[in-house]
Amino acid sequence: xxxxxxxxxxxxxxxxxxxxxxxxxxxxxxxxxxxxxxxxxxxxxxxxxxxxxxxxxxxxxxxxxxxxxxxxxxxxxxxxxxxxxxxxxxxxxxxxxxx
Amino acid sequence: xxxxxxxxxxxxxxxxxxxxxxxxxxxxxxxxxxxxxxxxxxxxxxxxxxxxxxxxxxxxxxxxxxxxxxxxxxxxxxxxxxxxxxxxxxxxxxxxxxxxxxxxxxxxxxxxxxxxxxxxxxxxxxxxxxxxxxxxxxxxxxxxxxxxxxxxxxxxxxxxxxxxxxxxxxxxxxxxxxxxxxxxxxxxxxxxxxxxxxxxxxxxxxxxxxxxxxxxxxxxxxxxxxxxxxxxxxxxxxxxxxxxxxxxxxxxxxxxxxxxxxxxxxxxxxxxxxxxxxxxxxxxxxxxxxxxxxxxxxxxxxxxxxxxxxxxxxxxxxxxxxxxxxxxxxxxxxxxxxxxxxxxxxxxxxxxxxxxxxxxxxxxxxxxxxxxxxxxxxxxxxxxxxxxxxxxxxx
Numbered sequence: 211x212x213x214x215x216x217x218x219x220x221x222x223x224x225x226x227x228x229x230x231x232x233x234x235x236x237x238x239x240x241x242x243x244x245x246x247x248x249x250x251x252x253x254x255x256x257x258x259x260x261x262x263x264x265x266x267x268x269x270x271x272x273x274x275x276x277x278x279x280x281x282x283x284x285x286x287x288x289x290x291x292x293x294x295x296x297x298x299x300x301x302x303x304x305x306x307x308x309x
Numbered sequence: 310x311x312x313x314x315x316x317x318x319x320x321x322x323x324x325x326x327x328x329x330x331x332x333x334x335x336x337x338x339x340x341x342x343x344x345x346x347x348x349x350x351x352x353x354x355x356x357x358x359x360x361x362x363x364x365x366x367x368x369x370x371x372x373x374x375x376x377x378x379x380x381x382x383x384x385x386x387x388x389x390x391x392x393x394x395x396x397x398x399x400x401x402x403x404x405x406x407x408x409x410x411x412x413x414x415x416x417x418x419x420x421x422x423x424x425x426x427x428x429x430x431x432x433x434x435x436x437x438x439x440x441x442x443x444x445x446x447x448x449x450x451x452x453x454x455x456x457x458x459x460x461x462x463x464x465x466x467x468x469x470x471x472x473x474x475x476x477x478x479x480x481x482x483x484x485x486x487x488x489x490x491x492x493x494x495x496x497x498x499x500x501x502x503x504x505x506x507x508x509x510x511x512x513x514x515x516x517x518x519x520x521x522x523x524x525x526x527x528x529x530x531x532x533x534x535x536x537x538x539x540x541x542x543x544x545x546x547x548x549x550x551x552x553x554x555x556x557x558x559x560x561x562x563x564x565x566x567x568x569x570x571x572x573x574x575x576x577x578x579x580x581x582x583x584x585x586x587x588x589x590x591x592x593x594x595x596x597x598x599x600x601x602x603x604x605x606x607x608x609x610x611x612x613x614x615x616x617x618x619x620x621x622x623x624x625x626x627x628x629x630x631x632x633x634x635x636x637x638x639x640x641x642x643x644x645x646x647x648x649x650x651x652x653x654x655x656x657x658x659x660x661x662x663x664x665x666x667x668x669x670x671x672x673x674x675x676x677x678x679x680x681x682x683x684x685x686x687x688x689x690x691x692x693x694x695x696x697x698x699x700x701x702x703x704x
Binding site: 254305 | 344345366367368369370371372385387404406407408409410435
C-alpha cells in the first residue's frame with residue numbers, strides 16, 4: 211500500500227522534502243507500520259516522532275486520521291481505509307504549545 | 310590575516326558572526342536551523358572548519374548537526390544530505406541523533422533515579438544535549454553533556470554516540486537534582502596539559518573530575534557552601550553554573566556557582582570563595598583571559614529570583630587578581646533599563662592580542678570587547694534569546 215503522510219514543517223526540512231511524503235507499507239496499515247516505513251525511508255527522522263529509547267510517541271506530537279485524533283489509540287490498530295488506500299493522508303501534527 | 314568566527318546558539322536558530330582581527334566590522338549569517346532551539350555550537354580546535362551543533366526541540370527531540378566548511382553547509386553526521394540513507398551494512402543512518410544511556414552489563418550503569426524538585430526520586434530521562442566539546446586533537450572525537458545529566462562521546466565525527474556511564478553510575482546520583490533549567494551537564498573542560506583529565510559540571514550536582522578519559526569520576530566540591538541543600542557542605546548537590554580553566558595554569562579553575570564565585574588552585578580538590586566586592590555573587594557565566602590566567606570575567610545577576618543585572622545596568626566585572634578584587638566594566642554597555650540575563654554558556658574569549666571577550670544576552674544582543682573588556686560594542690542587537698556563544702580564532 212502506498213500511504214500518504216503529512217509531516218510538520220521542521221521534520222520536512224530535516225528529511226529534505228517538500229510537501230507530503232508517500233511510503234510503501236506492507237501488511238496492516240497502522241500508525242506503527244506507517245512510522246516504521248517513514249523512518250526506513252527517512253532515517254534522519256528516527257527519534258523525532260518516537261523516542262529513540264522507549265519508542266513512545268513524543269508528547270507534543272499527535273496523529274490525526276480522517277479528522278479523528280488517533281494519538282491515544284493502540285499503535286497497531288488498523289487505520290481507516292481512506293488512509294490505507296492513499297485517499298487521505300495521515301497527519302503528524304505538532305501540538306499548539308509555546309512560541 | 311587573523312580573524313574570528315563567533316558561533317551563537319539562540320532560542321530560534323543559530324547565527325555565525327565573522328570579522329577580521331580588528332573585530333570592528335562583522336558579517337552575520339543565519340538563522341541556521343530556523344525555529345529550532347540551538348543550545349550550543351562549537352568548533353574543533355584541531356580543524357576549525359569542523360563545527361558541531363546541538364539542535365533540539367520540545368516537539369521533535371535531539372538532532373546533531375555538523376559542518377565541515379566553517380558553518381557554510383550542515384548535515385546530520387549519520388545522514389549526509391544527498392547520500393544514501395542506508396549504511397553499507399544495511400543499517401539506517403539516523404544514529405547520530407540517538408542518545409541512549411548505557412545500561413548494559415558490559416561497561417554500563419543501571420538506570421537509577423535522581424532527586425526531583427519535590428525531593429522524591431525520579432527516573433533518569435534523556436531530554437537534550439546542552440554542550441558539545443570537541444577533542445583538542447582529533448576532529449572526529451567530540452563529547453556531549455546532556456540532560457538528564459550524563460556524558461556521551463562520539464569517536465566518528467558525531468555519527469554515533471556512547472555514554473561514558475561511569476559518571477552517571479558514580480553512586481551519588483540519587484542526591485543529584487535538577488536546577489530551574491533541568492538536570493543538565495553543561496560544562497566540559499578537556500585539560501590541555503594532562504592527557505585523560507576531564508572536568509565536568511552539573512546543575513545541581515556539582516563539579517566532577519576524571520583522570521582516566523572519563524571512565525571513573527570523583528566529585529570536586531570541597532569548599533562549596535550551598536544553603537539550599539540540607540547539608541550546605543555536602544559532597545554533591547551543589548548548583549554549579551559554570552567552571553572555567555586557566556589554560557596556562559591547568560590546575561587553576563574558576564567557578565560561578567548559583568551564588569558565590571569560587572577559585573581552585575588544585576584542579577578542583579579544594580575551592581575558596583573569591584566573590585570579594587562584587588555587587589552580587591549570583592550569576593551564570595565565568596571565563597578567563599586567554600593570556601592572563603589571573604584575569605577573569607563574570608556578569609553579576611541580581612538574584613536567583615530576579616535574573617537580570619542589578620539596578621538595570623549591564624556590567625561585566627573583571628578581576629586581574631584571580632578574584633576578590635573586581636572592577637566594573639561599563640563602556641558601551643547599557644546603564645539603564647536593562648533587564649536581560651546572560652546564560653551559562655554565553656561567554657567566550659578569543660586568543661588574539663588583545664584578548665577579545667564576547668557574551669550574549671536573553672535580549673538577543675551579542676557584545677564584543679576587542680580590548681579585554683575595557684570597551685564594548687554590540688555585534689548584533691536583535692537576535693532571539695541567546696543560549697550560547699563560542700568563538701574561534703582563525704589564522
